[in-house]
Amino acid sequence: MTAINVETAPRPRTGAPRRQSGTLAGRLTGGLLVKLLIAVIIIAEIYPMFWILTNSFKTKSEIVDEPLWSLPGGLQWHNYVDAWTTGSLGHYALNSLIVTVPSLILILLLGAAAGFALEVMVWKGRNAVLFLIVGGMMVPLQMVLLPLFTIYFNLNISDSYLPLIITYVGHGLPLTVFMMATYFRAVPRELFEALAIEGGGPFRAFFSIGLPLIRNGLFTIGLLQFFSVWNDLLIALTFNVDSKLSTIQVGLLHFSDEYGSVDYGPLFAAISITVFGTLAVYLILNQQVMRGLTAGSVKG
Incomplete structure (x- = not known):
């Protein structure tokens, strides 16, 4: 009979299954x-x-x-009625629209024109100008509030919407110009060259070719700036001298009686109208915003 060497018999490998089970356990733990x-x-x-x-x-x-x-x-439900009537939420919303719409128009018009001039038109020093404009985003807003308030007070325009509109436009332009330059960078230059050969000038190139091709980006920046202006409290609270000119965010601070007691029901109703109203606008326009955010990422 032939003896079997027990020491040299192959042993089953038990390490691999343990490693696999350990890896699987790690994946399950990480996923959890x-x-x-x-x-x-x-x-x-x-x-x-x-x-x-x-x-x-x-x-x-x-x-x-x-x-x-x-x-x-x-x-x-009377909380919402009281918020809109007794709390004057409708009046504050109208003030916000009066401030937001002109600011938004100026931001988009000036920002798109500056982005076109800095990216499409060729002239000396455009990169330095773009660098200075982008540098405006690095300046904290709190640093310029007091100087701006002094200027507006000396110009006797404190009791109006002008300080808010001017400040919103100046604050929103750096980001808008930078983003518009990015969108114009993605537009094929052959289109502008073909128009120049036909005798078209810069104004025609801007309104006939530039703006139609970046409309998604224009729409996205407009929506972002709208939310920024509409939801602002710091600027509106600083330059609102007359309470009758208060925007909707400042108006939420007025939901109290003469003794300082806050009527919480109408206050929360007013906050709900403000928050869920803007949220509904974003949800409706979400797909358009996503297309605009990716419009400048691919050239051509």
Whole structure:
């Protein structure tokens, strides 16, 4: 009989399955942590809006005495009526529109024209000018509020919408010019050269070729600037001398009586109208915004 050498018999490999199981366990753990992190972020983003919305339907006693996570005992729709009428939310919204629309038109018109001149037209020093304009984004807004207030006061234009419009335009132009130059960079130069051969001037090139081809970017920048101006509190609070000229964000600070007591129901209703109104606008125009954000990333 032949003896079998036990020491030289092949041994089953057990290391590989252990490594595979360890790798699989690591992937499952990593995937679970990612999902948990996403869930925490979603809750942190959604719950404050849910809390504001539910409080807008509560009475003042429910808001003060009940826990934060409690639901309203009934739908107090009169909070929205009081916010719009007694709280003058409609008047503040009109003031915001009066300030936002002219500011937006000037920002887009001047920004698009400057972007076209800096990117499409050829002249000496354009890169230095673009660098200076982009440098304007590095200046903190808080540093220029006091000098601007002094200038507006000496010009006797404090009791008007002009200080807000001028400040919003100056604050929004650097980013707009930079983005518009990026969008114009993606437009094929052959189109402008063909128009120049036919005798077209810069104004025709700007309005006939430039603006139609960057309309998605123009729309996106316009929407971003609209949200920036509409949701601003710092500038509006600094230059609003007359309370009758208060914008909607400043108007939310006026939801209190002569003794300083805040009527929380109408206040939360006003906040809900402001927040969910702008959110609805973004959700409706979301696809257009996404196309505009990627329009300047690929040339041609």
